[in-house]
Structures are given as C-alpha cells and as structure tokens.
Amino acid sequence: MYRKFEDLINPFAHVPGDTPPGTLWAYYRTQLAPFRRWLPWMALAGFLVAIMESALIFYSGRLIDLMNTAGPLAFWQAHKLEVSLAALFILFLRPLLITFNHFFLEQTLASNMQEQTRWRAHKHLLGQSLGFFQNDFAGRLSNRVMQMGPAVEDSVYMAFEGIWFSTTYVLGAILILSQIDIRLGIPLTIWLIVYVVYVRRIAVRVASASEKWSDARSLVTGRVVDAYANIETVKLFSAGDREETYALSAMRRLRLRFQRFLRLMTELAFGLNAINGMLIVGVIAPAIWLWTRDIVSVGEVAAASALTIRLNGMSGWIMWVTIRLFEHAGVIREGLRSIARPQDVVDAADAVPLVVRNAEIRIENLTHHYGKEHGGLDGINLTIPAGQRVGLIGRSGAGKSSLVNLLLRFRDAETGRILIDGQSVSDVTQNSLRSQIGMVTQDSSLLHRSVRANILYGKPGASEEEMIAAAKRAEAHAFIQDLRDPEGREGYNAQVGERGVKLSGGQRQRIAITRVILKNAPILILDEATSALDSEVEATIQATLYGVMEGKTVIAIAHRLSTIAQMDRIVVLDAGRVVEDGTHGDLLARNGLYASLWARQSGGFLG
Numbered sequence: 120m121y122r123k124f125e126d127l128i129n130p131f132a133h134v135p136g137d138t139p140p141g142t143l144w145a146y147y148r149t150q151l152a153p154f155r156r157w158l159p160w161m162a163l164a165g166f167l168v169a170i171m172e173s174a175l176i177f178y179s180g181r182l183i184d185l186m187n188t189a190g191p192l193a194f195w196q197a198h199k200l201e202v203s204l205a206a207l208f209i210l211f212l213r214p215l216l217i218t219f220n221h222f223f224l225e226q227t228l229a230s231n232m233q234e235q236t237r238w239r240a241h242k243h244l245l246g247q248s249l250g251f252f253q254n255d256f257a258g259r260l261s262n263r264v265m266q267m268g269p270a271v272e273d274s275v276y277m278a279f280e281g282i283w284f285s286t287t288y289v290l291g292a293i294l295i296l297s298q299i300d301i302r303l304g305i306p307l308t309i310w311l312i313v314y315v316v317y318v319r320r321i322a323v324r325v326a327s328a329s330e331k332w333s334d335a336r337s338l339v340t341g342r343v344v345d346a347y348a349n350i351e352t353v354k355l356f357s358a359g360d361r362e363e364t365y366a367l368s369a370m371r372r373l374r375l376r377f378q379r380f381l382r383l384m385t386e387l388a389f390g391l392n393a394i395n396g397m398l399i400v401g402v403i404a405p406a407i408w409l410w411t412r413d414i415v416s417v418g419e420v421a422a423a424s425a426l427t428i429r430l431n432g433m434s435g436w437i438m439w440v441t442i443r444l445f446e447h448a449g450v451i452r453e454g455l456r457s458i459a460r461p462q463d464v465v466d467a468a469d470a471v472p473l474v475v476r477n478a479e480i481r482i483e484n485l486t487h488h489y490g491k492e493h494g495g496l497d498g499i500n501l502t503i504p505a506g507q508r509v510g511l512i513g514r515s516g517a518g519k520s521s522l523v524n525l526l527l528r529f530r531d532a533e534t535g536r537i538l539i540d541g542q543s544v545s546d547v548t549q550n551s552l553r554s555q556i557g558m559v560t561q562d563s564s565l566l567h568r569s570v571r572a573n574i575l576y577g578k579p580g581a582s583e584e585e586m587i588a589a590a591k592r593a594e595a596h597a598f599i600q601d602l603r604d605p606e607g608r609e610g611y612n613a614q615v616g617e618r619g620v621k622l623s624g625g626q627r628q629r630i631a632i633t634r635v636i637l638k639n640a641p642i643l644i645l646d647e648a649t650s651a652l653d654s655e656v657e658a659t660i661q662a663t664l665y666g667v668m669e670g671k672t673v674i675a676i677a678h679r680l681s682t683i684a685q686m687d688r689i690v691v692l693d694a695g696r697v698v699e700d701g702t703h704g705d706l707l708a709r710n711g712l713y714a715s716l717w718a719r720q721s722g723g724f725l726g
Contacts, residue, residue: 123143124226125339128153130235139243141459143448149447150236150271157227164220164268165279169212169287176429177295178205187417222566233272240264240458249529255457258344260335263454266333270447270454281440285433292426296402299419300409306401307430315393318438321387322445328380328448335373337453342366348617352709360684384442391438395431402427433682464531464549472551474622477539478641478672480526487521495521497695499535508673510683511693512713521642522692526674528552539642557640561647565622570599571611577638586611589637592663595629632660636667643668645675680717689713 132153140146151158174208182202189197241264244251252260289311297304346353346362353362371481404422409415415423485499495519503509513521525532530543537544544552557577565573581589590596602613604621615621615630622630630649649660661682677683684703691699691706691713699713706713 120222121226124222125230127227128231128235128378129159129595131238131621133594134239139239139455139459143452143455146451146459147271147275147388148456150232150239151275153235154228154232159225160221161220161228161279163707164216164223165283166287168217168220169284171216173288173291173295173426175209179425180221180416182418182421183421184416184418185569189395191501196469204211210518211383219398221520224276228279229272229276233268236271237268237357239263240454242268243458243462246462246465247460249524251460251463252640254342256338256345257348259341260457261344262337262340264519265471266337267454267458270450274444274451277440277444281603282444283436283438285440288433289430292430293605295426299406299415299423302409303402304421306405307398307427310394312396314434315399317390318441318620321383321390322441325380325442326445326449326452328376328383329446329653330453331449332376332380333450333453335376339366339369339373341483342369380446381473386443387438391435398434399427399431417631418703464528466548467546470546470548473539473544473547473555475555475572475641478555479503479505479540480642480674481538481541483536483538483726484523485522485525485532485537487525487530491532495695496525499695499702501690501697503672503674505540505672506670508675508687510673510686510689511692512678512680512683512689513535517692518695519692520646521695523558523646523674523676526644527558555640556642557635557637557638558644558646559628559631559648563628564625565615565630567614567617569612569614570602570630573615574611574633576636576639577636581637586633586637588635590630592666593633594660594663595626595633596625598629629660632664634637636663641671643671643673645673645677647677648675668709 130153140149140550144204180319182205185198186194195202211439243682244264244478245259249287277341287306293304293307293311296307298445315360343366346366403424406420410417410420480501480503482501485496487495488497489495494516497520499522511522513519526537526544527548531545539552539555547599553579566576571586572591577579577589587596590599599613600610603609604613606614608614628649635643645664648664675683675686683689687702689699689703690697691711693712699709699711701709707717
C-alpha cells in the first residue's frame with residue numbers, strides 16, 4: 120500500500136529545460152504541476168478529517184445531554200444503537216480516513232516533493248556555464264540546492280496539514296457554535312478576523328527576516344567549505360587565523376540575523392496569548408450566561424468550551440505553521456537567486472549533434488572581451504587542418520585559455536564563430552561537441568570517487584582491459600596497483616579523495632591523461648598537460664602523448680617551449696591576436712616574438 124501511494128509521482132521525471140520561475144508563487148506552481156491530479160484528493164481528505172474532528176466535539180456535547188436527560192438507568196436502553204454506531208465509527212472509520220489522508224500527505228507528497236525540488240535545482244545548475252560557478256561559492260550553491268527541497272516540501276505539506284485543516288476546523292466550529300446560538304458564533308468570528316490580521320502582519324516580517332537569515336547561513340556555509348576545499352593552501356600560508364576571522368565575520372552576521380528572527384518569535388508568543396485570552400473569555404462566558412438563562416444545555420456549554428480550548432491549543436500550532444510557511448518563503452526566495460537564473464550557454468532550439476569527419480577547426484573573426492572594451496580575443500582568424508598538431512603559446516593574458524574556452528563553448532563568443540568540419544559550435548549540442556574533444560589541463564582535479572570511476576569518466580562503457588591498457592600507456596597502472604585508501608580498498612577501487620587530494624600532483628595528472636586516452640576523441644587539447652610530472656616521467660608521457668596525437672587534431676598550450684617545438688605548427692598569441700604562425704624553425708628564423716621568448720628560456724621555461 121505504501122509503495123502504491125509513493126509511486127503515484129515520479130520526482131525524477133524529465134521536464135523541459137526552462138529556467139525555473141523567479142517569483143515565489145510561480146515556482147510553487149511548477150513544483151506542484153506533477154501533483155495536480157492528486158491535489159483535489161488531498162484537499163478532500165483533509166476537509167473530511169477536519170469536519171470529523173470538530174463534529175466529534177459537538178457529539179461529545181450531545182452525549183452529555185443524552186446522559187443528563189435519560190439518567191444512568193435508561194441511557195443505554197434508549198440510546199444503545201446510536202452510541203454503538205458512534206463507537207464503531209471512532210474505532211474503525213476514523214482511523215481509516217485519517218490514514219488515507221496521511222497516505223496522500225506523506226507517501227505521495229512529502230516523500231517525492233523534497234527530492235523533486237532538489238533534483239530539478241541541481242539539474243538546472245549543472246547546465247550553467249563555467250563562469251557561473253567561478254563567480255560563486257560552491258558551498259553556497261550546494262546549500263541553496265539542499266535547503267530548497269525541505270522548504271518547498273514542508274510548505275506544501277503544512278499548507279494541507281496545517282492551514283487547510285485548521286481553516287476547515289475553525290469554520291466548522293463557527294457553524295457548530297452558531298447552530299447552538301448565534302451569540303456564540305459571533306465572538307469566534309471576531310477572534311478569527313483579529314487572529315488572521317495579526318498573523319499576517321507578523322508573518323510578512325518573518326519572511327523578510329528569514330530570507331536574510333537564510334542568506335547569512337549560505338554565506339557561512341560558502342566560507343567554511345571554501346576553507347576546507349583549500350585546506351592545503353590555508354596551512355601552507357599559516358592562514359588559520361585569517362580563515363577564522365573570515366568565517367567569524369559571517370557567523371556574527373548569521374547570529375545577528377537569527378536573533379532578529381527570534382525576537383519576532385517572542386513578540387509573536389505575547390500577541391498570541393493575548394488574542395487567545397479574548398477567545399476563551401469571549402466564547403465560554405457567553406455560553407455560561409446563556410445556560411443560566413436556560414437557553415443552551417449543559418452539553419452545549421461543554422461542546423462550546425471544548426471547541427474553544429481546542430482552538431486555543433490549535434492557534435499556537437496554526438501560528439507556528441503560518442510562520443514556518445513564511446520562513447520557508449524567505450528560504451525559497453533566497454535560493455531562487457541562484458536557481459532561477461537563466462543558463463548563460465544553452466543549445467540552440469534547432470541544435471543537432473556534431474558530426475566529426477576530419478576534425479578540421481576553422482576560426483573566423485573571433486572576438487570576445489568578456490563584456491569589456493579590451494582583453495580576451497580580438498579578431499582571431501585561424502585554420503587548423505585535420506590531423507595537424509598546433510602549439511599555442513603566448514604570455515599570460517594573451518588569450519590562449521579564452522580561445523580554448525570558446526572552442527569548448529564554455530562561453531559564447533561575442534562576434535565571429537568557430538567551426539569544426541564546417542559546423543559552428545554554436546549550432547550543435549554542447550554534449551556532442553565536448554564528447555569529440557579530449558582535454559588534459561594543468562591542474563586536473565578528480566572526482567571524490569574510485570580511481571576506476573574517474574578513469575571511466577572518459578568512456579563509461581569501456582571494458583576492464585581497455586581501462587588497464589589506457590592506464591599503462593599513461594604510466595599509471597603501476598602506481599594505481601599500489602594504492603590503498605583508509606577503508607581498505609585497493610588499486611582501481613581505491614578512493615582518491617576530494618579533488619584527488621590523496622594522490623600526488625603527478626599521479627592525478629597521469630590518471631587524467633589515462634581518462635583522455637580512454638576517451639579517444641578526434642580533437643585533443645593539452646593545457647600544460649605534463650607540468651605536474653617529474654622530468655623522467657614527463658619524458659615517457661611525452662612519448663605516449665605523441666602516440667596519442669596520431670591521427671588527431673591537436674592544440675597544445677605550454678610555457679615550456681621545448682615541449683611544443685616538435686609540433687607541426689606553432690601559433691603565437693599576443694594581446695588577443697595572432698602575431699606569428701609557422702614551424703619552430705620558421706619562427707626562429709623570423710627573429711620575432713617567438714624567437715625572443717625562446718632566447719629567454721631558462722631551464723626550459725618561458726621567462
């Protein structure tokens with residue numbers, strides 16, 4: 120039975136890749152859309168439970184009147200059938216109805232809504248550009264994703280279990296008291312109006328305070344995670360005290376905003392008790408007065424008193440539910456600052472998969488200044504024939520990384536275009552584009568998973584033999600066999616730690632090279648691919664990389680000019696432009712920028 124209600128919704132179902140709405144109610148609507156078929160049933164179940172609960176109190180008053188009228192001896196004989204039916208209802212039908220309500224609220228709604236919200240938020244963020252993640256804390260983004268799930272799920276759950284149930288119960292109580300005597304329904308109605316106005320006034324302030332509190336909490340998480348993720352740098356520069364101060368300033372802000380939130384809670388408690396005092400006196404006193412005038416019975420006074428006492432207890436709960444709803448609204452609005460942002464780089468509506476036949480790369484009038492007036496690339500024109508190995512050099516800031524990022528479409532060019540076999544990278548799907556490009560970077564971080572999982576990232580369906588063969592070509596198989604993590608996992612099953620911190624720089628680089636070898640893409644980009652290796656291993660890996668380059672179109676970036684001197688061609692960038700283009704020998708003969716850089720090499724590095 121549980122599974123039947125849980126499987127009414129698939130929280131991980133595919134949805135169109137539109138940007139989530141940036142407003143609160145629109146966002147709620149998108150999250151509730153898969154549940155729309157079942158929402159009326161949830162509302163009906165909650166309505167029946169609330170009416171049933173208020174009716175039970177009314178019936179308890181009737182029971183007192185029946186007992187008082189019939190007396191102990193004649194009561195059972197006169198009312199045996201009615202009381203027996205009421206007992207059977209309470210014993211069997213009431214639990215079934217309440218359970219049916221909870222099946223919808225907990226199995227259908229709560230068990231799916233939280234993960235649906237997180238999944239959709241995470242999926243949208245994964246589609247953001249590289250620049251999006253470079254401009255924010257990973258900790259803050261993850262905190263917002265994780266907070267959104269409980270906030271949305273708890274809001275919707277409490278809207279049904281709290282607000283809907285309570286509203287139905289209060290309206291039922293007003294009807295019951297009005298039926299007893301209209302003079303009992305009036306004070307309850309007045310109390311309800313005052314209560315709603317007061318709760319709304321406080322709740323709006325709570326929503327604002329909650330948003331600021333959530334923002335401060337995300338900032339603390341971001342700063343703490345930033346320190347942990349870069350703990351080696353923190354310790355290397357003896358910066359523990361500075362990190363303490365950096366986190367402390369955010370924690371003080373968090374404490375201040377939490378205290379402001381709690382002040383509202385204290386103010387709320389005072390106002391609530393004052394209003395509830397009006398409720399108790401306003402209903403019970405008239406009920407007693409009406410009884411003294413023989414207008415209502417003792418049972419009706421008991422029912423009115425029970426309803427009032429129950430509402431007094433419920434009002435605090437209703438207030439708490441309402442405040443929680445507005446608190447969650449603040450959390451959601453804070454999270455939407457990241458989650459509702461449109462993706463910077465998206466596939467065109469008519470994008471098609473890239474088809475690589477020869478792997479020729481042609482760059483036409485490519486300009487990208489990152490939204491500024493200068494920097495980046497300025498009118499690049501370059502053709503790299505299929506199978507050619509090109510070395511790309513230049514001083515820092517010359518535009519090498521910008522060119523590679525645009526080729527991979529981590530960003531969209533401001534003007535101009537890049538074509539692969541005549542297909543613009545802007546017109547093909549991003550996944551198909553990057554699946555045809557293998558890249559080894561200077562600082563190849565690894566996923567916090569096993570060595571095997573990291574290598575198979577290059578080709579998920581590869582066999583064990585293919586994986587080991589690639590590792591051997593990258594001079595990685597021997598050291599991988601000797602790996603052992605704290606949990607006792609060995610070899611390819613050993614975990615590498617966050618960003619691969621359990622391995623040396625050279626080991627990480629060789630696993631990264633193994634991954635690219637296994638991927639076997641027709642276009643290969645090497646960005647200081649051997650910079651983390653010692654000279655002996657580098658010489659071996661260079662020979663391996665030259666073998667990997669066979670038949671591929673290659674772009675190799677290196678400050679160590681000796682590593683690219685054997686390329687088919689060398690392109691020199693300066694200030695975002697191509698200033699020289701030719702073989703190593705040709706460029707030395709020209710005695711231009713490349714020759715001067717070569718002459719200033721010291722120990723094989725760019726001066």
